Amino acid sequence: MDIQLKRGLLDVCVLAAIKNEDSYGYKIIKDMKPYLELSESTLYTILKRLETADMLKVRSVEHNGRLRKYYHITSAGLKRINDFREEWKEMVSIYQFVSREDDSNE
Amino acid sequence: MDIQLKRGLLDVCVLAAIKNEDSYGYKIIKDMKPYLELSESTLYTILKRLETADMLKVRSVEHNGRLRKYYHITSAGLKRINDFREEWKEMVSIYQFVSREDDSNE
DNA sequence: TGGAATACATCGTAACACGAGGTATTATAG
DNA sequence: CTATAATACCTCGTGTTACGATGTATTCCA
Numbered sequence: 001m002d003i004q005l006k007r008g009l010l011d012v013c014v015l016a017a018i019k020n021e022d023s024y025g026y027k028i029i030k031d032m033k034p035y036l037e038l039s040e041s042t043l044y045t046i047l048k049r050l051e052t053a054d055m056l057k058v059r060s061v062e063h064n065g066r067l068r069k070y071y072h073i074t075s076a077g078l079k080r081i082n083d084f085r086e087e088w089k090e091m092v093s094i095y096q097f098v099s100r101e102d103d104s105n106e
Numbered sequence: 107m108d109i110q111l112k113r114g115l116l117d118v119c120v121l122a123a124i125k126n127e128d129s130y131g132y133k134i135i136k137d138m139k140p141y142l143e144l145s146e147s148t149l150y151t152i153l154k155r156l157e158t159a160d161m162l163k164v165r166s167v168e169h170n171g172r173l174r175k176y177y178h179i180t181s182a183g184l185k186r187i188n189d190f191r192e193e194w195k196e197m198v199s200i201y202q203f204v205s206r207e208d209d210s211n212e
Numbered sequence: 213t214g215g216a217a218t219a220c221a222t223c224g225t226a227a228c229a230c231g232a233g234g235t236a237t238t239a240t241a242g
Numbered sequence: 243c244t245a246t247a248a249t250a251c252c253t254c255g256t257g258t259t260a261c262g263a264t265g266t267a268t269t270c271c272a
Contacts, residue, residue: 109258110258110259113259130250130251131250131251132248132249132250132251146250146251146252147252147253147254150251150252150253169250170249172249172250172251173250173251174249174250174251175250175251
């Protein structure tokens, strides 16, 4: 997918990946893969950004002797998802504008 | 609309604005306004980028004693629009992923 | 014994949208 | 008559961002 198009989807997709169940970096990448591929460096940048924006909270859990960071969505994160769903309506109208056929003879 | 989301749409929208009829900067902005607002500085950056990518051609026409630049879409530009329509399908599936309800009890 | 897979993180770079500013003409409102 | 909006083009600097490259460390399997 075009990188510019991805930009607008990544944050919301990451939030969606933890919406129903707390998750951690590596698992988020795997869960998102069928929909949107992203590198680890990108994901950790996004997770930090979303944490700063209070859209998720982090909790470190010991797993096999190492710390694993679980991410939990906040109300601001859920709001972000809902805002995206509103913006989706605008995107549909843009899609129709882009897809419209020649109307010079109408 | 979220700026990151706009990024993926701007180029294609500008191409769509000249698809059926050659147009010029000021008119493109007005035509796009109901769908996507953009500033002049953004548009001229985009037009230059699309020209470099051979997605449009420029033609200067004298109008009221001044030159007005008309932009004409090329086959590469039309291909870009079609590529977007393919990507739209991926976006719909991402939208569904983001919008899915809790499925932990299914 | 070596290389995937798991799991985290940082840094530098290039692409990009946009505000601020610039130039110049024509039309309109006070 | 004059100021201001509208038309029409353009450049520069800045902040945001995705990503490749790179690093660290463990577990598991061939």
